[in-house]
Amino acid sequence: MSYAMSVLLGRALPDVRDGLKPVHRRILYAMHEMGLASRKPYRKCARVVGEVLGKFHPHGDSAVYETLVRMAQDFSMRYPLVQGHGNFGSIDSDPPAAMRYTECRLDPLTEAMFLTDLELNTVDYIPNFDNSQKEPSLLPARVPSLLLNGSSGIAVGMATNIPPHNLGELVDALSAIIQNPDATLQELLEYMPGPDFPTGGILMGNDGILEAYRTGRGRIVMRGKTVMETIDEKTKRTAIIINEVPYQTNKSTLVQRIAELVEDKVLEGISDIRDESDRAGMRVVIEVKRGANPAIVLNNLYRHTALQSSFSCNMVAILDGHPKLMGLKEILQAFLDFRCSVIERRAKFKLSQALERKHIVEGIVIGLDNLDAVIQVIRETSNHTVAKEALAKEYGLSEKQAEALLDITLRKLTSLEVAIYRFHLSHN
Structure with a gap:
């Protein structure tokens, strides 16, 4: 049972909050750490796979590369998360080139959707497999990727199969829930009438869609x-x-x-x-x-x-650490709750930064008001540590304030720089 649960949580099922499985999350985070931004040059996929294996994901290299390839295929993902350069396969199931030949970098949508605010303490970090460094337990997603690109996976005793959706329709449905938390499923369907598959096609009828959105399970008939x-x-x-x-x-x-x-x-x-x-x-x-x-x-x-086939929806994802079958509204609400916590944590982090800066500037202004005396104290001390202690004792400064005062260079003592410090203090 413990092994089955580890497969569910650590491999096969996506999290309802950022919509990613651990391998997807680790690939995106590794590429972010490597600086593979959408405006930077492409890098070999083999380098990305090595980074993911060595730091975050101790599994087979073929599994990581296949996931990376799929994230770059516009016929597999409604909104590809990775930009690929080279042969990444085709809709005819032609195999991609080996990872030593192909190159990749992050897609602009991925940077905006998953990686913005990652450094602002918006999510918790956990130790990696050998406890040598930290990795994010989630990415601070700005849209519900679980519905945006869908997901599929087979675990122990359960599976998931979630269809992809249109970004504009998904945002409209989220806006409707924000404005009216009691919105019914029928009202949400006015904004998001059904899935939006990357290969196109026509959806036949809406009974299966309605059932899938209501209960989490349904059969959607598709035609070319x-x-x-x-x-x-x-x-x-x-x-x-x-x-x-x-x-x-x-x-x-x-x-x-x-x-x-x-x-x-x-x-x-x-x-x-x-x-x-x-x-x-x-x-x-x-x-x-x-x-x-x-x-x-x-x-x-x-x-x-x-030419006519069906898509069996089975919308199972991890919610509060447990796999759960969810309907459309429950998935959207779970994402909104997560997004609220991300924004709250970001605001607290920025506030703490601003208060810390204010604290430093207050100490610097005290030092500038007593500049000659401060210089005299510094000249009379024998080393850096003694000078810091003397300033803190003389003017009631904290250790950080005294350190910042000692770090001021002579060019910062011009009248313009002093005026800037006073301006910052008055506007905090």
Whole structure:
């Protein structure tokens, strides 16, 4: 049971607050520590993987690299968290290049969404695996990443499968809850009508979505996006063009499956199929035989292939240290509670910094008001420690104030610099 719980909490399930599993959190934090900002040059993925393994995540390098690759794939993540440079795979399940060839850096959205205010004591830090340094137990997320990019994982005795959503719709739903904490699920659906998958497609009906948002479990039916094109004006021959496929559908496997069904005569009315996809986008052409009804052919494609598939929602995440099945409103409320604590901790940290600075400036102003006497005290002492003690005793200064007074350089004694110190004190 203890091992099962460690798998749940430390590997397979995301936290409802920042929406990340430990491996995602550690990769982003390691890249942040390495200075791989979105405006800095790319660095080899092997270097990032080594940093994560050596400092935070003592598991296999392939597991870390696969996670890093997925975070850079725009067909896997609704909003990629990492910018990749090189071969990071494709929707046809082509493997990525080895980590010694690929390069990466943080995405601007990741910096704004996860890493802002990290240094302002907004989250707790915990020891890493060998107690040699600290790592954040959470990242101070500014949007609910659990719903933004979704999550999937298999643990011991339970699993999670959460669909991704649109950022604008998610923010609108959060705003609605902030303005009206008693908002019903139906009211939230006006702002966030359903998931938003990175590969596009069409959602069929909203019963499954409503059930998933209400209970945490539901089945969402997805269809690929198709258009009809006339390819021969004389013979009026038509082609079905597939521009988008359901989420997590392998395009090359789909094309191969259609070809096999045509060969086995399960699908009729198709004369040719070819994949014309390129950098501009997806385009799979299915030519319909002369005399065949394109609508019937398309319905058979939906029936027999992955052009229509389903996404089984199972919205399980860690809340208060325990795995829990949650609906939409409970997830949003848990995030808002976390965000409030982050803002409160940030305000307390900034206030403590301001009070500490005020304390130092007050000591410096006392010293400047008695400048000649202070210089005389310093000249009469034998070393730094004695001078600090003498100043503290003479003028009632704290140790930090006396230290700051001794650190003042001669150029700080100009009339302009003294006026600046007095200005800061009067405005604190």
